[in-house]
Amino acid sequence: MTVWNEFRHERNNPQVTSVYPEGIHEALRSGLSAYGFTIGTATLDEPQHGLTEEVLNSTDVLIWWGHQAHDEVDDAIVQRVQDRVLNGMGLIVLHSGHYSKIFKRLMGTSCALKWREADEKERLWVVKPTHPIAAGLPEYFELEQEEMYGEFFDIPDPDELVLVSWFEGGEVFRSGVTYSRGLGKIFYFRPGHETYPTYYREPVVRVIANAVNWAADERGVAPFYGNAQPLEKISRKVNE
Known part of the structure; x- marks a missing residue:
């Protein structure tokens, strides 16, 4: 997999630096490495945002964390990522990545929501316990501090709706949702505000690891698009 991160907050906000001194991408790589994945990282300020054709062509699942610099992501790179998703690469979008160019393009909607930045408890309920992303999770788990x-x-x-969040202010949120686009599988997972140590929490890492395995599952044969042969010719080839 490749973990993509803006890597801006960690360099210009001392509070975030204290939580993720090497960057959110490195915290995720460290936590997910326990699951045996081969993991690379990429960040916004690298050439081509670190998402060269070579990198993407060797990536089974791309994890995306962005927040303050969505507009700085080059449209050509967004198109490159979209093409890979449509051709089978998995995509896991985290927290404020809901407003990224790539997620909005794949969803075709504004992806807007309401939010409140406060030290607030979040309880995440598993509402589809049979789903592979929920494997090994309890009925619910809590994060003592998160953004609403x-x-x-x-x-x-x-x-599919896998996880739903409840917050102390009374709000609820669809915090774990899946989609398919072309041959690619997509999972959006809500937790992960940059000022809280969310990505060190075992249940959160477990959800992401499960989602990687789910999104990387083998696909069926790639469909053929174009001028189709008459059925009798296809049948003759099969019989031969």
Whole structure:
């Protein structure tokens, strides 16, 4: 997998630096390495944002964390990522990545929501315990400090709703949703505000690891698009 991160907050906000001194991408790489993945990282300020054709062509699943610099992501790179997703690469979008160019393009909606930045408890309920992303999770788990995201969340109806969040202020949120686009699988996962140590929490890392395995599952044969042969010719080839 490749973990993509803006890597801006960690360099210009001392509070974030104290939580993620080497960057959110390195915290995720460290936590996910326990699951046996081969993991690379890429950041916004690298050439081509670190997402060269070579990198993407060797990536089964791309994890995306962005926040303050969505508009700085080059449209050509967004198109490159979209093409890879449509051709089978998995995509896991975290927290404020809901407003990234790539997620909005794949969803076709504003992906807007309400939010409140406060030290607030979040309880994440597993609402589809049979889903592979929920494997090994308890009925719910809690994060003592997180940023609130609330409905309405302007996304298409998800293929599957795996996790729902409740916050102390009373709001609820669809915090774990899946989609398919072309041959690619997409998972959006809500937690991960940069000032809280969320990505060190075992249940959070477990969800992301499960999502990587789910998104990287083998696909069926790539479909053929174009001028189709008459059925009798296809049948003759099969019989031969």
